[in-house]
Amino acid sequence: MTKDRLLSLDVFRGLTIAAMILVNDPGSWSYVYSPLLHAKWHGCTPTDLIFPFFLFMVGMAVSLGSPKSGEARVQITKKILKRTLYLILIGLFLNGFPYFELSTLRFPGVLQRIGLVFFAIALMHHYVSSKGQVIIGTSLLIGYWVLISFIPVPGIGEPNVMPDTNFAAWFDRLFLSGHMWSISKTWDPEGLLSTIPAIGTGLLGIFAGQLLFKAEDKTDGLIKVFVLGNLLIVLALMWEMDFPINKSLWTSSFVLYTGGIAMNCFGVLYWLLDILKYRTKITFPFEVFGSNAITAYALSGILASLFGIIPLANSSIHQVLFDGLVDIFDNNHFASLIYAIAFVTLCYLPVFILYKKKIFIKV
Template sequence: MQPSVSAPFASDQQANGSSGRLLSLDFFRGLTVAAMVLVNNPGDWAHIYAPLEHAPWNGWTPTDLIFPFFLFIVGVSITFALDGKKAAGKGIVGKIVKRSLTLFLLGLFLNFFPKFDLTTVRILGVLQRIALVYLACSLIFLKTTSRQQFYILCGMLVGYYIVMTFVPVPGVGYANLEPETNMAAWFDRVILTPAHVYKPAKVWDPEGLLSTLPALCTGLLGILTGTWLRTNRPAAEKVAWLFAAGCLTTLCGLIWDGFFPINKALWTSSYVLLAGGLAMLGLALCYWLIDVKGGTASNYRRGVLPFVAFGVNAITVFFLSGLIPRVMNLIHITQLDGTEVGSKEYLYQNFIAPPFADPKNASLAGALIFVLIWFVILWWLYRKNVIIKV
């Protein structure tokens, strides 16, 4: 099973029209997805090392970079997948819409499972945001030039800043960036209603509607980066300019943080620039080391393949890594003291946690084992050349 050229999540991109894959993008995607699986599946949610947790509100941790890195990669991949199809018209648009709808429904299914309660189901989520960003970025890429994409990016970032910091929130009377009283939270309550948002937050959604607009900007940064990488300029020049752009973008994000705080839940404009700039730097490094310096050195390139295995089936592993633990928790096992626990918790308590004195180490070990299990599965699929298209 081979990926179609329009699949941005299992890339078959070409580097400068050559026959070789842009292996660095598959690697960067795989590294991001593996990190996503790691932070989403600790052995014990009560004991997690600080870098593996999200920032409570303003600020950021390494974990806060994972999701925007993935959206950035989606943008980069769009340029490789769709550039030759700009004149395809309704046919390619139909495929884009179908793929976006499939992603959105997969995310909605995860929210439904296992209760399937229409009255309280969360409507949005990670896969839903990926679907919306992919849809919007693909259509923008097909219908606009790079210059226009840059103007759209800047306009949306500034516009979101103005809305969030200057427009009074209805029912509150003033603009603010507090968790429950900001404009994005008000928008979620009005459109989604409190019954259909992220349950721990209760009255707002970290993947809400209004904050999806700046998330789209993260994808646009990826599109601009991908367009640059696809030029016929010398590799060293492409890396140098991308590295410079990454540094400048990161610096702009840090400066903007002074009056529009970096905040993942709100996906603030400063957060877009910080995460996007760091993603540029990460991809530039991967591109230089893997696709340029790696060259035909098969031993060197072979070392990146474990993460490439994650990258080419990214959505599959993300979806199943969220579904399988929920299924396991439905299977109850009775312990020696008569209490019942889900099979996942039972395995952790009885086989993973006991050797560790520190509960944080045990929790991390549980997450790493989960990632390792997925690596074995994905490596087998990769060796069999099985790529599951979404």
């Protein structure tokens, strides 16, 4: 572990990436335990927490740097733009791999959203005061609520929060028709309009980071984070009565709810790992994953695609391995879970080698 890295942040990021790979790569989508699936529409499962947790940590990582001014601000802005473009391009590469059918290439995606959120919050960190960031974040969440809940949907009618007919789905079809999520085709869970409230998730990470990392008394900062986190959860549950908690729409209540849970979860890790200096072998694999998180995620996407297309015994590598696990365990759901765990382990090995060589790939 290098001295300039925050252990709790690496572990939390690593837990999130490992969980992301786990839920993305079951042995069979027909046999997945319900906590490892997204909510069908409204609601929030453990799986729905993963992506907002990562965006929250993007904000926390941004908060570790001091705001720049003058020529330093110009240089950091160039770096922010460069990193944003890299994330978007890697995301597009993963969406297209291995066939790269440009006519139907999905434009939105996880890394694309991470890139856009990072771009927005990193610029705000260097150009906007903390008070201004709070005002902007609040305005984004309220504005998005007004758009979805009160503005009539062109060509459809009354505002609604149904999958195909809500304002965000209409907006995305306007600009991304033919290049959206292949499963739905009419809306995208990482669409353009729903990226606006996702910026709020990143800002919550910045706010939590400022409370924790800038406080002279770390315990006092931690208490403030716990209080704020639980206040956000209460506000989210109140707002949910009018604006449902929904990951695919990334509703404003979803931002507050998942942000509050993220603050509580990270607060516990920060207290254990960076205040009490508690060390355990259990956290080490997640520290490894967290130190090269984007690399691990990109690798998982490439391997998953290759396992699905490389032929083996009149089938694919993926199918042969899953069928073998079914034969061993005689339980499709359990075999599917074991496959996912084995896949996470496979992705761990390359990043472990990078960690041992002290190579941390920054996108």
